[in-house]
Every structure is written in C-alpha cells, then in structure tokens.
Amino acid sequence: MVRAADGKPIAWLSERRTPGATPEGRARQGRGGYFVKYQPSRSSLLMAPALVWLTALMVVPCALVLALAFFRRGIYGGIDYTFTLENFGLVFDPLYAGIFLNSARIAGTATLIAVVIGYAAAYAIAAAPRRWQPVFLFFAVLPFWSNYLIRTYAWIVLLNREGLITQLLRWFGYTGEPPSMLYTEGAVIAGLVYNYLPFVILACYAPLSRLNPELAEASRDLGASAATTLRRVILPLTVPGIAAGAVFVFVLSIGNFVTPALLGGGRFQMIGNLVYDQFLTANDWPFGAALAMALIAIMLLVLMAQALATDRAAGRAAEARGQADG
Amino acid sequence: MSEPRTLLAIDHVSKKFGQVTAVDGISLDIRENEFFALLGPSGCGKTTLLRMLAGFETPNDGRILLDGHDIARTPPNKRPVNLMFQSYALFPHMSVRANVSYGLEMERLPAAEIRSRVDAILATTELVPFADRKPEQLSGGQKQRVALARALVKRPRLLLLDEPLGALDKKLRGAMQLELKRLQHEVGITFVIVTHDQEESLVMADRMAVLKDGKLLQCDTPHAIYEHPADRFVADFIGVMNFVPGKASSDGVVAVNGARIAGKVPAALSPGAPAVASVRPERIRLFPSGETANRTTGTVEALAYHGLDLQLHVRTPLSPKPFLVRVTADAADRRPVASGDQVELGWDAADVRIFEE
Amino acid sequence: MAVVSTAIATLLGTLLAIGVEMRRQYGMGLEALIFAPMIIPDIVLAIALLSFFSMLNLTMGLHTIILAHVVFNLAFVCSVVRARLKSFDWSIVEASADLGASALTTFRRVTLPVIAPAVIAGALLAFTLSVDEFIIAFFTAGAGRASTTLPMQIYAMIRFGITPEINALATIVMAVSITALTLSQRLNRGIIGQ
Numbered sequence: 118m119v120r121a122a123d124g125k126p127i128a129w130l131s132e133r134r135t136p137g138a139t140p141e142g143r144a145r146q147g148r149g150g151y152f153v154k155y156q157p158s159r160s161s162l163l164m165a166p167a168l169v170w171l172t173a174l175m176v177v178p179c180a181l182v183l184a185l186a187f188f189r190r191g192i193y194g195g196i197d198y199t200f201t202l203e204n205f206g207l208v209f210d211p212l213y214a215g216i217f218l219n220s221a222r223i224a225g226t227a228t229l230i231a232v233v234i235g236y237a238a239a240y241a242i243a244a245a246p247r248r249w250q251p252v253f254l255f256f257a258v259l260p261f262w263s264n265y266l267i268r269t270y271a272w273i274v275l276l277n278r279e280g281l282i283t284q285l286l287r288w289f290g291y292t293g294e295p296p297s298m299l300y301t302e303g304a305v306i307a308g309l310v311y312n313y314l315p316f317v318i319l320a321c322y323a324p325l326s327r328l329n330p331e332l333a334e335a336s337r338d339l340g341a342s343a344a345t346t347l348r349r350v351i352l353p354l355t356v357p358g359i360a361a362g363a364v365f366v367f368v369l370s371i372g373n374f375v376t377p378a379l380l381g382g383g384r385f386q387m388i389g390n391l392v393y394d395q396f397l398t399a400n401d402w403p404f405g406a407a408l409a410m411a412l413i414a415i416m417l418l419v420l421m422a423q424a425l426a427t428d429r430a431a432g433r434a435a436e437a438r439g440q441a442d443g
Numbered sequence: 444m445s446e447p448r449t450l451l452a453i454d455h456v457s458k459k460f461g462q463v464t465a466v467d468g469i470s471l472d473i474r475e476n477e478f479f480a481l482l483g484p485s486g487c488g489k490t491t492l493l494r495m496l497a498g499f500e501t502p503n504d505g506r507i508l509l510d511g512h513d514i515a516r517t518p519p520n521k522r523p524v525n526l527m528f529q530s531y532a533l534f535p536h537m538s539v540r541a542n543v544s545y546g547l548e549m550e551r552l553p554a555a556e557i558r559s560r561v562d563a564i565l566a567t568t569e570l571v572p573f574a575d576r577k578p579e580q581l582s583g584g585q586k587q588r589v590a591l592a593r594a595l596v597k598r599p600r601l602l603l604l605d606e607p608l609g610a611l612d613k614k615l616r617g618a619m620q621l622e623l624k625r626l627q628h629e630v631g632i633t634f635v636i637v638t639h640d641q642e643e644s645l646v647m648a649d650r651m652a653v654l655k656d657g658k659l660l661q662c663d664t665p666h667a668i669y670e671h672p673a674d675r676f677v678a679d680f681i682g683v684m685n686f687v688p689g690k691a692s693s694d695g696v697v698a699v700n701g702a703r704i705a706g707k708v709p710a711a712l713s714p715g716a717p718a719v720a721s722v723r724p725e726r727i728r729l730f731p732s733g734e735t736a737n738r739t740t741g742t743v744e745a746l747a748y749h750g751l752d753l754q755l756h757v758r759t760p761l762s763p764k765p766f767l768v769r770v771t772a773d774a775a776d777r778r779p780v781a782s783g784d785q786v787e788l789g790w791d792a793a794d795v796r797i798f799e800e
Numbered sequence: 801m802a803v804v805s806t807a808i809a810t811l812l813g814t815l816l817a818i819g820v821e822m823r824r825q826y827g828m829g830l831e832a833l834i835f836a837p838m839i840i841p842d843i844v845l846a847i848a849l850l851s852f853f854s855m856l857n858l859t860m861g862l863h864t865i866i867l868a869h870v871v872f873n874l875a876f877v878c879s880v881v882r883a884r885l886k887s888f889d890w891s892i893v894e895a896s897a898d899l900g901a902s903a904l905t906t907f908r909r910v911t912l913p914v915i916a917p918a919v920i921a922g923a924l925l926a927f928t929l930s931v932d933e934f935i936i937a938f939f940t941a942g943a944g945r946a947s948t949t950l951p952m953q954i955y956a957m958i959r960f961g962i963t964p965e966i967n968a969l970a971t972i973v974m975a976v977s978i979t980a981l982t983l984s985q986r987l988n989r990g991i992i993g994q
C-alpha cells in the first residue's frame with residue numbers, strides 16, 4: 118500500500134497543475150506538431166518494452182493467480198492440479214465471509230471518518246488565503262514522506278499501555294488503569310485513517326479549489342444558509358473528489374495487512390492478513406488466490422461505483438470550472 | 444413632481460484590504476425605482492462597493508441604510524438585496540428552472556407559489572424554451588438572462604448587477620442594454636449596475652456615480668455629468684473631450700501659445716494657476732459663420748467617416764494633441780474637406796469648461 | 801536495489817509515456833494496463849509474483865524484487881511524464897525536424913531537455929517508493945539475509961515492540977525522507993513553473 122499511498126498524490130499534483138492535462142488545455146494547444154505527434158508505428162515501438170514488462174510481470178502473474186484459484190490444495194501444501202470451485206465456495210463460508218464483512222466494515226468506517234475529516238480539512242485549506250494554501254497542503258501530505266511502517270510505529274508509541282497518551286493522562290492526574298488502546302479495532306481504524314487521510318485531502322482539495330467562489334456567494338445571496346449552501350451547491354459539485362478519495366481509502370484499507378497486524382496485534386483479521394496467512398503460513402495457495410481474486414472483484418466494484426458517481430458529476434464540474442475561468 | 448424617496452443611503456463607507464483602500468469614504472443616495480450606474484475605471488472599487496451592498500464584505504467604516512435601517516452587518520442571506528454576479532455564477536448542476544427556483548425555496552414558499560412565480564419570470568425573460576436545460580447548454584446571452592431571472596424572481600428591494608454585459612459581444616450588448624432597461628421598468632425594482640463602460644452608463648442610467656481610486660468624484664444624471672463634469676478626470680472619462688492646457692485668467696485660459704480661450708472660470712481657480720480649458724468635439728464648428736468667442740486655425744491630419752457624422756483630427760497651435768472635431772454629414776457635404784486642408788474652427792464660450800490642472 | 805529498479809523503470813516509463821501521448825486515441829485497455837499497477841492491492845501483486853516466480857522455479861532474491869518493483873515504478877514514472885507531455889508543444893519537434901535534425905537528435909536535443917524535470921521527478925518518486933516498499937519485497941525476496949530491504953528489517957523489528965534501535969532507525973529514515981522531499985519539491989516547482 119505504501120507505494121500507492123505515497124505515489125499517487127504527486128502524480129496527481131503534477132497532473133492537476135499542468136494546464137494541458139485538461140481537455141480544454143489540449144484543445145487550446147491547437148494543431149501544432151500534428152504530424153510529428155501522431156506516428157502510430159513509432160509509438161508502438163516506444164511502448165513495447167514497458168508493455169512487455171507489464172504483461173510478463175503483472176498480467177501473466179495475475180492470470181496465474183486466477184488460474185490457481187481453481188485448483189486444489191496439495192496434501193503437503195503443494196498444488197494439486199485438479200479443477201475445483203471449492204476455493205470460491207470457501208470464500209463464502211461463514212467464517213471467511215465474516216472476515217470479509219469485518220474487513221469491509223473496518224475499511225468502510227475508516228473511509229467514512231477519513232472522508233469527513235479530509236473534506237473538512239480540504240475545505241479549510243481551499244478557503245485559506247491563496248498564498249498559504251500550498252503551505253497547508255505541504256503539511257497535509259508531510260506524513261506521506263516518512264516510511265509507512267514508521268508512521269504505524271508512531272501509533273504504537275502513542276497508544277501502548279505505557280505510551281504517550283497514558284503518560285499524558287497521568288500528567289493530568291489520572292491514576293486509574295492505563296486505557297487499553299493498542300490492539301483494538303479503534304487502533305486499526307485510527308491507523309488506516311491517519312495513513313490515508315492526506316489522499317482524501319488532496320482528492321477533495323482539487324475540485325474545491327477550482328470551484329468558482331461566486332457559486333457559494335450566489336447561493337448565500339439567494340437566501341441560503343451556509344449549511345444549505347454546502348449541501349446543495351458545494352457538495353454536489355465536488356462529488357468526483359470525494360469519490361476518488363473514498364475509493365482510495367477503501368481499496369487500500371481493505372487489502373491492508375500491515376496495519377491490522379501491527380496495530381490490531383493480529384487479533385483483527387482482515388482479508389489482507391488472510392491472504393498473507395494462506396501463502397506464508399497455511400500454505401494453501403489456491404485458497405489464497407481465490408481470496409485475492411475476491412479482493413480484486415471488490416476493488417473493481419468500488420471503482421465502477423466511483424466511475425458512475427464521477428461521470429454524473431463530470432459535466433457540472435467542467436461547467437463550474439468554465440465559469441471560474443471566464 | 445414629489446421628491447423621489449431614498450431607498451438606500453450609503454453613508455461615509457470605507458473598505459480597506461490591508462494597505463489598499465478600495466472604497467474611500469463614499470456617500471451616495473440611491474432612490475426608489477431608479478436605474479443607478481456605478482462607473483469608473485478598473486480597480487476603482489466598484490465591485491467592492493457592490494459587494495458591501497450585497498453583504499459579502501463588511502465596511503471598515505460608515506453605514507449602509509436600507510429604508511433607514513443599517514444593514515452593513517446583516518449577512519447576505521438575510522438582506523432583501525440580490526446580486527447578479529459578473530461570472531453569472533449559475534449552479535452548473537441544476538437546470539435553468541432549478542436555478543431560478545432556488546432562491547424562492549430558500550424562502551420556504553409553498554410549491555405552487557414558487558411554480559407560478561418562476562413561470563412568470565421565465566416568460567418575462569423569454570427563457571421558457573430553455574427551462575430544462577443545464578447552464579452549459581446555454582449561450583452567453585441566455586446565461587445572462589438566467590442570472591437575471593434568478594435574482595429578479597426574489598423581488599428584491601434592490602438588484603445589484605456587476606458588469607452584467609461585460610461577457611457579451613458588442614452587438615448583443617447593445618440589445619441587452621435596452622432589454623435591461625425595459626425589464627427594470629416592467630418589474631419596478633431599483634437597479635444598481637456596475638460598469639467601466641461610460642457609454643453603457645450614459646445609455647442606461649437614470650443617475651450615475653463616477654468613482655476613481657475608491658473616491659466618489661461626481662453623482663448626477665448622465666446629461667448633467669456629460670455637460671458639467673466635476674473635474675478634469677470626469678471630463679476625460681465621460682465621452683470625448685478636447686483639452687487646451689494653460690494658465691487661468693479672469694475670463695478664461697491663456698494657452699501656451701498665448702491665445703486666449705474664453706469661458707467661465709470656476710471661483711476656486713485664482714488667475715495664473717495652471718488650468719485646462721475643454722470643449723466637446725460636437726460643439727466645435729467648422730468654418731464658423733459670424734461671431735464666435737473662440738477661434739483657431741489648424742491642419743486636418745486625418746478623417747474618419749462614421750455614417751452619421753465625420754470626425755476630423757485637426758492639428759492646432761493650442762495643444763500638443765490634435766483636436767477631435769465632429770461635424771454632421773450634412774455640414775461636411777456643404778463644404779468638403781480633405782486631409783492636409785487648412786481649416787478654421789470656432790466654438791462658444793458657453794461650451795467651454797475650465798478645470799484645475 | 802532501488803537504484804537499479806529506478807533506472808529501468810525510468811527508461812521504460814518515459815518511453816511508454818511518449819509512446820502513449822503520440823497516439824491519437826488509445827483504448828480503455830491500455831489506460832487500465834498502465835493504471836493498474838498503481839491501484840492493484842500490493843498484497844495481490846505480491847502473491848501473484850510469488851506464485852509466478854515459484855512456478856518458474858526462479859531462485860528469489862534481490863533480482864526478483866527488482867523485477868517486481870519496476871512494475872509499479874514504471875507506472876508512476878509514466879504518469880508523471882505523461883502529465884508533462886500533455887502540455888508539451890509538439891510543434892517544436894516539427895521545428896527541429898525542419899531545421900534538419902534526425903529523429904534521434906531531436907529527441908536528445910529538444911524533447912528530452914524539455915521533459916527532463918518530469919523524468920527526474922518521476923525517477924525520484926520511483927526511488928522513494930522502492931526504498932519504502934515493503935510488502936512486495938517481503939513476498940518476492942525469498943530466504944536469505946542478503947535480500948533484506950530496509951522496510952523488511954523495520955517490520956521484523958517492530959513486531960517485537962518498542963526498542964531504542966527502531967527509534968534510532970526511524971529518526972534516520974525520517975531525515976532521509978525529508979531530504980528527498982525537499983529535493984523533489986524543488987523539482988516539482990520547476991515543472992509547474994514552466
């Protein structure tokens with residue numbers, strides 16, 4: 118998760134700020150260099166090495182995992198090449214389905230909290246004076262730049278029974294039992310929210326900062342309260358950002374196994390942990406593969422939902438920008 | 444006729460942004476049912492003043508009285524004042540109808556009343572065929588009408604319009620100027636319009652205020668401002684004016700070349716002080732017959748034919764800039780002139796305005 | 801390890817980016833293929849590669865980690881470079897050809913210098929991600945201490961609880977990250993400024 122978590126914001130930032138990245142930007146460029154630009158054969162040649170690499174080391178392995186999911190587990194942990202559907206059946210076994218639901222619940226809660234906090238933060242940043250905005254954003258993504266494990270470790274330092282929070286409570290005169298915060302579901306959720314919050318902030322900041330501020334003013338002018346303005350004008354126009362942020366948090370959370378392992382102390386199984394166990398402990402690769410495929414299926418579903426939400430909002434977002442430009 | 448009632452009194456209002464004083468102690472009265480224009484060059488504080496009237500900025504100083512009540516600190520959603528934004532600020536995710544209904548929904552009016560009022564205003568603004576379109580599917584002129592309908596449907600005491608025609612092309616703008624005036628008459632709402640286009644304000648306004656650097660220079664009817672500008676800046680900004688720099692004397696201005704321009708000298712101007720005499724291009728006669736108080740000769744440098752009239756650039760010894768002279772097509776036909784010709788110009792003392800330089 | 805995978809990824813990712821941007825249109829498939837490595841859950845890619853390598857009977861070690869890291873690194877490099885290319889004025893390439901330069905010379909003297917900041921930013925990003933990446937390395941490293949990456953070491957240590965060693969290590973990693981961060985901020989500003 119680290120790479121996606123760390124990388125995406127940067128890719129986004131540069132994409133967002135480059136004028137040509139938008140359709141309008143491309144249109145503005147006009148026809149300059151048209152003939153040099155479009156050379157299908159040369160293009161294929163340039164793309165070939167990377168595509169071969171991606172095919173060989175991503176597509177084929179993933180296909181392999183898919184295939185693996187249809188085989189039987191060998192007696193000594195190997196693979197017995199007989200076709201079966203029982204791995205998928207097992208995914209729906211109450212025990213494992215429960216873990217799926219549990220993962221979805223934890224990921225969903227983390228997503229909800231991250232979206233609420235992240236949207237509020239993004240809103241505050243977008244409302245700040247222009248020249249301070251980059252500074253605030255910089256601090257918002259700062260945690261991204263330290264190692265994922267170290268960030269998680271920081272929470273252990275914070276939450277453990279003799280950790281900073283306990284000591285702080287003591288300092289205020291609290292004498293009772295130290296609260297048990299580490300190795301709880303709350304700790305796992307807190308870890309996930311903390312890790313993916315910058316994503317949501319960036320994803321929500323982009324459309325918020327491009328929203329024409331006069332739209333909100335127009336709403337106020339027509340008699341709407343601040344809350345009504347948020348609900349009826351600002352939120353609907355920033356759905357794509359919210360959706361993108363939410364999808365990232367959800368997808369990254371549900372497949373996460375490090376945070377549950379470290380902050381949940383192994384007591385809270387999530388799908389990631391389950392896959393991990395099948396491959397490295399239980400040695401049931403076919404079942405692990407089936408679980409991984411289920412994970413991919415969930416991811417695709419979520420992505421499709423996002424595409425739907427974004428599509429609907431795309432037109433109005435473009436319009437909102439157009440008005441801001443004009 | 445009885446004295447018109449004051450609707451909105453702006454009383455010594457100032458607004459500072461950090462070091463910049465955007466609006467500097469302005470006092471103005473806006474009367475019931477008038478079409479009032481705020482005119483001034485870019486950056487003179489028109490938008491800031493308008494935003495204070497709408498409630499988006501709070502004055503640092505002064506009062507804004509609507510029907511005698513100070514509203515300077517009333518939030519925008521609690522004022523019977525509506526603003527039509529320069530960018531129109533239509534809600535892109537709502538249809539035309541939804542945009543127009545929005546303000547009435549905020550007043551929690553019954554659905555039936557909302558419906559009938561929206562229908563009525565859509566008809567007035569000729570938007571019925573577009574009611575179900577999204578703003579992105581409208582042309583510039585149509586968007587402008589939606590923005591107008593959205594503000595008008597609330598029946599505000601005061602409608603504020605920030606450069607409402609700025610985004611339209613020239614021809615459409617001309618048509619919309621008349622259209623706005625007709626609408627204002629029809630709905631009987633006080634309009635305050637902001638513009639940097641002096642021609643626009645002359646065409647539309649009942650009364651207008653000229654601002655510069657956050658200060659009010661003059662407030663009067665377009666005719667009075669055109670004929671009797673308060674100072675040199677106003678004279679230059681409104682319409683076209685020919686200036687003759689020099690020194691004030693008891694009954695006019697002595698130009699640099701020693702020639703005397705006769706005209707009424709303001710009392711504040713003591714003889715010998717730097718001054719400027721001015722005259723409108725249409726007040727200058729070509730080859731004047733009979734007596735005129737002021738005369739000069741010059742060389743025609745350029746001619747521009749404008750259909751109704753002919754504009755001449757005439758180089759004279761009176762000023763470094765050529766004089767602009769407008770003669771009617773008739774007069775030009777009677778005595779044709781060409782580039783390079785020597786011409787004689789004359790104008791009356793009553794058409795001369797003298798300002799402090 | 802990170803250096804090698806970054807180098808390969810930067811080369812392939814840049815070429816891919818130019819290739820994609822040269823197309824008039826490209827299908828959703830291509831877009832998805834390039835986007836997938838960034839969004840696919842790490843654990844899935846990790847086990848996929850583990851199964852793949854073990855099926856091929858490949859001995860796992862640093863080289864398998866490199867193979868794996870290039871997959872996602874090239875996707876990130878590609879997306880950064882593509883962003884830059886979207887605002888690239890292709891008529892300067894035409895101008896260069898018009899002035900008699902060969903395609904290769906044009907690339908070397910015109911195209912590359914213009915997109916260089918993006919390429920470097922992409923490379924830096926890839927490097928950071930590689931150093932940081934833990935899960936895929938964990939699965940594709942095989943046994944043997946030689947192929948242990950830093951995050952793997954940290955993970956092993958954290959599982960034993962809080963120790964002074966981790967605190968020290970954490971401090972060092974933070975210092976390195978902040979340096980990289982400052983550097984890449986500079987470069988990013990360079991890209992945006994153009």
Ligand SMILES: Nc1ncnc2c1ncn2[C@@H]1O[C@H](COP(=O)(O)OP(=O)(O)O)[C@@H](O)[C@H]1O
Binds near residue numbers: 463483491
């Ligand atoms: N929100 C603001 N912050 C700082 N300065 C502002 C702000 N709004 C306006 N100004 C400044 O106030 C002055 C008047 O601006 P404005 O009212 O927009 O002028 P106009 O609408 O007449 O062109 C300008 O110098 C402008 O830069």
Ligand SMILES: [Mg+2]
Binds near residue numbers: 489490
């Ligand atoms: Mg303005």
